[in-house]
Amino acid sequence: MNLVPGQVKRRYDASGRRQAAEANRQAILEAARELFTTRGYAATTVKDIAERAGVAVDTVYAVVGRKPALFLELVESALSGTDQAVPARRRDYVHAMRGEPDAGRKLEIYAGAIGDIHRRLAPLLRVAQTATHVEVVDIWQGIADRRAANMRELAQDLLGTGQLRPELGVDEIADIVWATNSPEFYCLLVEDRGWPPERFTAWLGDAWRRLLLA
Incomplete structure (x- = not known):
């Protein structure tokens, strides 16, 4: 392209489009979370999610994907506490645990993190428990x-x-912590038995100390 003398070529700024795409993504995920947890996975269609988010169906597919991808995104966000999937090794509480020399304090930090995670994850567990779709079972497994x-x-x-x-x-240490840090275990005590989440967190840290520490 020939420029007129004195004319400066403008650089294309894609930030506006990125912001719009991210806003659409957040609206889609919020809509999916609301509909999955109130209607159930099977009763929710991509068309329902698109309408609730105020976007076209094709936008849902382009920005996030099909229903299994939507559910996985919600689970990953609940695990990380952010709007993106974050590998466990990069999460703040993992860094704090690795930097802590005392085993009891490591377990307390982890119990606090588990309490926070399962407050977000518990509603999605209920979705997974009532869904018979293979893709949801596979995601949860x-x-x-x-x-x-x-x-x-x-x-x-x-x-x-x-x-x-x-x-x-x-192996035994890993299995003990794996069983007791599960969202299913959290829901048994907090949702089914009515424990306050704070009580669960304090109990979990104390239980791990009693089970694992010399």
């Missing part, structure tokens, strides 16, 4: 498997303090 792998890393970190019961090995 994948999260459980990933959590189990992460617990082995946590067990190694705890053993490194030299403060755990000597008869406990990596």
